[in-house]
Amino acid sequence: MSASLGPVREVWAQRSRARTRGDLLYLLYVVAMGAVVLGLPALLSAGRALARGDVLALLLSAGAPPTAIALSLAVAAGLVGLGAVRGPALLPPFFTATLAGGPLPRGRVLRRPFARALLLPLLAGALPAVLVAATLMAADRTGPGTAALLALAGVGLGLLWGGAWSAGQLLRPTPRRLLILLVGLGAAIAAAPPLMAVRELARGMWSQSVAPSDGQVAAWAVGLVAAGAAGVALCTALLGRLRGTELAAQATRWEAATTSATATDLAGAAGAFRALPAAGRRLRAIGGGPTVLLYARRDAVAWLRTPDRCAGGALAVLLGAVALGGAPLLPGPAAWTALLLGALALRTGAGAFVDGIRHGVHTLGAPPLLGQRAGTQLLLHAAAPGLLLVTLGALGGTLVAVVGGGAASGPVMLPVAVAATVLAARAWEAAKGTMPLALATPIPTPQGDLSVLVMLAWQADAVVVPLLGAAALLLVLPSGPGAVLLTAAALVGLLVLLTRRRLRELQA
Amino acid sequence: MPVPPSTTPPPSTSPEVVAFEGVGVLREESVLLLEASGRVAAGEVLAVTGPNGSGKTTLLRVLAGLLAPTAGRVRVAGRRPDDRDRVFREALAALIGPAQTARDLTVLEHLQFVGATWGSDASAARALGRDLLEELRILPLADRFPHELSSGQSQLVSLALALARPSAVLVLDEPEQRLDPDRLDLVIDALRARARAGTAIVLASHSPRLVEQLADGRLALEEPW
Numbered sequence: 001m002s003a004s005l006g007p008v009r010e011v012w013a014q015r016s017r018a019r020t021r022g023d024l025l026y027l028l029y030v031v032a033m034g035a036v037v038l039g040l041p042a043l044l045s046a047g048r049a050l051a052r053g054d055v056l057a058l059l060l061s062a063g064a065p066p067t068a069i070a071l072s073l074a075v076a077a078g079l080v081g082l083g084a085v086r087g088p089a090l091l092p093p094f095f096t097a098t099l100a101g102g103p104l105p106r107g108r109v110l111r112r113p114f115a116r117a118l119l120l121p122l123l124a125g126a127l128p129a130v131l132v133a134a135t136l137m138a139a140d141r142t143g144p145g146t147a148a149l150l151a152l153a154g155v156g157l158g159l160l161w162g163g164a165w166s167a168g169q170l171l172r173p174t175p176r177r178l179l180i181l182l183v184g185l186g187a188a189i190a191a192a193p194p195l196m197a198v199r200e201l202a203r204g205m206w207s208q209s210v211a212p213s214d215g216q217v218a219a220w221a222v223g224l225v226a227a228g229a230a231g232v233a234l235c236t237a238l239l240g241r242l243r244g245t246e247l248a249a250q251a252t253r254w255e256a257a258t259t260s261a262t263a264t265d266l267a268g269a270a271g272a273f274r275a276l277p278a279a280g281r282r283l284r285a286i287g288g289g290p291t292v293l294l295y296a297r298r299d300a301v302a303w304l305r306t307p308d309r310c311a312g313g314a315l316a317v318l319l320g321a322v323a324l325g326g327a328p329l330l331p332g333p334a335a336w337t338a339l340l341l342g343a344l345a346l347r348t349g350a351g352a353f354v355d356g357i358r359h360g361v362h363t364l365g366a367p368p369l370l371g372q373r374a375g376t377q378l379l380l381h382a383a384a385p386g387l388l389l390v391t392l393g394a395l396g397g398t399l400v401a402v403v404g405g406g407a408a409s410g411p412v413m414l415p416v417a418v419a420a421t422v423l424a425a426r427a428w429e430a431a432k433g434t435m436p437l438a439l440a441t442p443i444p445t446p447q448g449d450l451s452v453l454v455m456l457a458w459q460a461d462a463v464v465v466p467l468l469g470a471a472a473l474l475l476v477l478p479s480g481p482g483a484v485l486l487t488a489a490a491l492v493g494l495l496v497l498l499t500r501r502r503l504r505e506l507q508a
Numbered sequence: 509m510p511v512p513p514s515t516t517p518p519p520s521t522s523p524e525v526v527a528f529e530g531v532g533v534l535r536e537e538s539v540l541l542l543e544a545s546g547r548v549a550a551g552e553v554l555a556v557t558g559p560n561g562s563g564k565t566t567l568l569r570v571l572a573g574l575l576a577p578t579a580g581r582v583r584v585a586g587r588r589p590d591d592r593d594r595v596f597r598e599a600l601a602a603l604i605g606p607a608q609t610a611r612d613l614t615v616l617e618h619l620q621f622v623g624a625t626w627g628s629d630a631s632a633a634r635a636l637g638r639d640l641l642e643e644l645r646i647l648p649l650a651d652r653f654p655h656e657l658s659s660g661q662s663q664l665v666s667l668a669l670a671l672a673r674p675s676a677v678l679v680l681d682e683p684e685q686r687l688d689p690d691r692l693d694l695v696i697d698a699l700r701a702r703a704r705a706g707t708a709i710v711l712a713s714h715s716p717r718l719v720e721q722l723a724d725g726r727l728a729l730e731e732p733w
Contacts, residue, residue, distance in 0.1 A: 277612045281651050285613055286620040288630040298621060302612035305653075359610045367572045367602030367679070368591060369669060371625035507591070 005104060043127070047134025054331040056139050059132060063194035065212070070191035072157055074319070076164040077183040079121070081312060083168020084176060085273050086254055088117035089239050089247075096251040100244065107240030114166065114239060118232065121165060122158035129154025146214050153221040159228025166235035169250075170242060177308070184315075196403055264435045266459055270351070271358075277305035291372070295380035296387075299356040306352075313352025317389060317419070320345030321396020324418055324470065325411035328477055329404055335474070343470035346415070347422050347463065350389055354426045356381035361430045364506050375503055378427055386423050393419035410477050414470075417488035421469040424495035429462035431502035465495075523549045524583075525599075525677055525708035526571065531580035533566050539732035541566040543580065546727045548708045550676070553699070555719040556712040558729035564712035565604065567729070568679050571710060572602040585676055601675035603683065607666035609654040615665050616641065616650035622672045640668045644694055660686045667695060677708045684715040696721050 012018065019027075058064060089110040091100055099109045133147035142150075164183070168176055212220075253272050260268035285301035287294065303310040323342030327335045360377035363370065372380065397412035404411060439458055443450040457464075469491045476483040526548040533541040541563030548554045556564045569575040570582060573589030573596060582589055585599035609618060616637050623633030641647040644664050649657065657665060663686045670678065683699070684692050692715065699722055703709055713719050719726065 274611075276655050277653050281614060281653075285617045286624055286630050286633065291625070294621075294624050294630075298613065298617075302610070305612050355610070355612060359608070363608050365574065366608045367574065367600070367604055367670075368597045369601075369608065369622055369673060371627065371673075373591070373597075 051138035073187035079165040080168035087169025089114040121161035125158025126154040156224025163231025296384040299384040316349025321415035324415040325397035325400030328410035353385040389419035555723035562729035602679035603670040
């Protein structure tokens with residue numbers, strides 16, 4: 001049989017809803033014009049807004065390059081892990097069965113979806129690089145040539161990230177874990193000098209301006225693009241080695257997630273990616289003692305049954321706590337960026353530890369099986385993750401406080417308070433249910449139907465509320481530990497009340 | 509037969525543990541259940557039969573407090589079915605639809621956890637769980653996670669979960685689902701043992717064998733249209 005995709009593409013192109021060549025060209029035109037007319041001016045405006053003394057001092061300091069390397073490696077490690085659950089080379093289940101599982105060379109079949117998926121890491125690498133370049137240009141610290149080289153370096157970084165993502169899909173679990181460990185270790189080593197220099201914020205590494213020369217930027221850009229291209233080429237050549245069972249499992253999972261997401265069930269979509277337990281079967285999950293201990297032990301043992309997820313979650317919470325702890329020590333926009341990234345990482349990591357809370361909500365509407373009602377179950381299931389998140393939050397904050405060398409309580413208080421808020425927000429999110437139809441009621445305006453904004457707000461509240469909570473806590477931090485504690489207590493109390501309301505609505 | 513820890517005795521002195529009169533459910537223009545009446549005393553088995561759509565599951569959901577009737581009167585252990593009423597919750601165990609399992613607990617741990625939440629100590633709950641699995645001949649599944657079970661095995665585990673908690677009333681929706689004839693005999697034996705121990709059982713079934721061997725009384729529902 002001829003190994004050609006030609007006939008398949010021909011059949012596919014003959015569908016009634018198939019895109020014509022003209023459609024494709026129009027789509028490309030719209031994207032290109034959108035980037036030129038909207039994207040680029042927006043980035044240049046953001047660059048002008050960021051071209052202020054404190055931001056420039058950070059960008060041009062000796063601490064910036066190792067920090068960028070550490071962040072890039074941390075993202076790469078995360079992408080290797082992501083490849084295990086949703087790799088870049090993926091087709092819908094039907095095509096996985098018929099094309100990737102058929103007589104055609106698998107590598108050739110997967111090449112196009114792989115190339116499409118690479119656009120994501122490419123954009124993720126290029127956009128921040130363009131933003132930095134725009135900031136430096138707005139402050140007359142660099143010319144268009146160097147700015148272009150910086151953007152090119154971002155593209156190279158994106159290619160490397162694409163390679164890391166693909167490697168995660170290609171590798172078996174043990175080598176994948178090793179690679180994550182190695183890249184993560186690299187990130188830690190790269191992060192150590194700038195972190196240790198935080199205490200010298202006013203005079204050391206972070207205040208020493210060492211703007212790289214054009215030659216250095218060019219070397220980095222060429223090196224990154226060459227390495228990225230080589231990585232992507234290698235992964236492309238290895239696509240044929242992807243296992244059919246793994247592809248089918250990923251395709252099914254992805255389709256289930258996109259179906260849930262399309263139906264505005266983002267929690268269901270996220271649930272499709274939760275690892276199923278496969279280890280620790282012999283651990284005793286049920287023990288004696290008071291009921292709160294019964295639930296806490298059951299939850300803690302359950303975490304150990306998905307060790308990768310548990311370790312990833314704990315690491316994300318810890319790194320989030322470090323970023324949150326660093327926020328009060330950083331100036332201006334850098335503080336808010338650290339706060340945003342830290343709160344996001346803490347919230348994401350916390351997701352690995354709240355399955356018990358989710359299960360408590362799921363018992364609603366079913367005949368009572370457990371001795372406690374759903375609301376009580378949620379409180380009991382909050383004990384173990386609460387202890388863990390607060391402990392990790394305190395640990396991350398203490399690390400920052402120690403290397404920061406200050407006696408201020410802010411770096412410890414902030415991550416601990418955010419951890420408590422995030423846990424309450426997670427319980428609130430678990431009790432969300434489906435979107436009320438009333439929110440889909442059209443809101444006609446001269447600018448179009450604004451109901452889409454209401455629906456987006458409803459979908460995003462689980463992410464936005466913890467971020468707003470973290471921002472509120474950072475704002476009250478200068479007022480002292482008492483104010484932070486009071487604000488955290490108020491936020492947690494409010495979220496508990498909102499959760500209770502949602503539980504009642506689900507039960508009705 | 510493994511016996512869960514005793515539950516609070518029903519406060520009612522009525523011999524009927526379950527009583528319902530003229531129960532009907534109407535949703536907008538749609539009739540889900542025409543008027544149904546019945547009584548079940550301790551140790552009795554009431555079989556609810558009827559074609560698909562006749563309202564069997566709806567009636568069981570009403571008895572379990574999961575659905576409010578639009579007509580009629582229902583009492584379980586002398587109480588109006590209400591999930592917020594602890595006495596009612598202690599009195600009634602039900603299997604209606606798939607059981608709500610936790611993805612990260614093994615089968616035996618599920619049973620043990622259920623027992624522990626009702627006040628058993630961990631070792632007693634574990635022993636009771638093992639006995640239940642033994643009774644339904646699924647002890648080899650003890651260390652499996654829910655996603656590692658076949659559909660028939662899941663049905664048996666769901667049934668074991670309903671039996672693992674203390675109850676004066678058992679409400680079961682088609683317990684014979686997805687079971688082979690041998691397993692069905694095991695389920696019949698297990699339910700008969702509960703009835704002899706004094707549990708009032710209301711079950712909906714399409715299995716003539718199960719109904720014939722267990723039922724003390726029958727309630728045949730008709731299609732509401």
